[in-house]
Amino acid sequence: MKFCSNCGSDQIVFIIPEGDNNRRFVCNNCDTIFYQNPKIVVGCIPLYQDKILLCRRSIEPRFGFWNLPGGYMENGETVEEGAKRETQEEANVDITIRHLHSVFNLPTVNQVFLHFIATINKIDLSPTSESSELRLFNYDEIPWEELAFHSNKFALETFFLNKERNESKVHIGSFWK
Ligand SMILES: [Zn+2]
Structure with missing residues (x-):
């Protein structure tokens, strides 16, 4: 910071x-x-007929990697509204937010990720300005090596863990870089 904004x-x-x-x-x-x-990043795991929607990023950082839709929360909105808006922007799908799934701390970059479970109401897999490709993945097709962020990996891993155990637990994780 160089100049006082006041x-x-x-x-x-x-x-x-x-003090x-x-x-x-x-x-x-x-x-x-x-x-x-810290900044709050909101996103979701969008589900459609038992498949997960991922977006291939056409923006930096992590250009070309697969990602759950998400982004910075804006002033004046709730976390659920932010997750819905970001999903609309990145994937152009209308979703219903179901419940909070995971909280992921990134203390070294001062961010906190919140991922919600969401269901897709109507699907349209055409590319958007932020995603070059949108695709529905079966659980065994997730491109683990091509996921954009640790927060995504954590959200998806714990999603499958819940599924395996037939739970809907909220998971909290951290990554220190
Ligand atoms: Zn001043």
């Missing part, structure tokens, strides 16, 4: 403010403290 000054320091425990960017000119907190 007063425009370049007198930004990175210090522990009085705080963490270092923060602080403006020496107007005393504004800039708190930085």
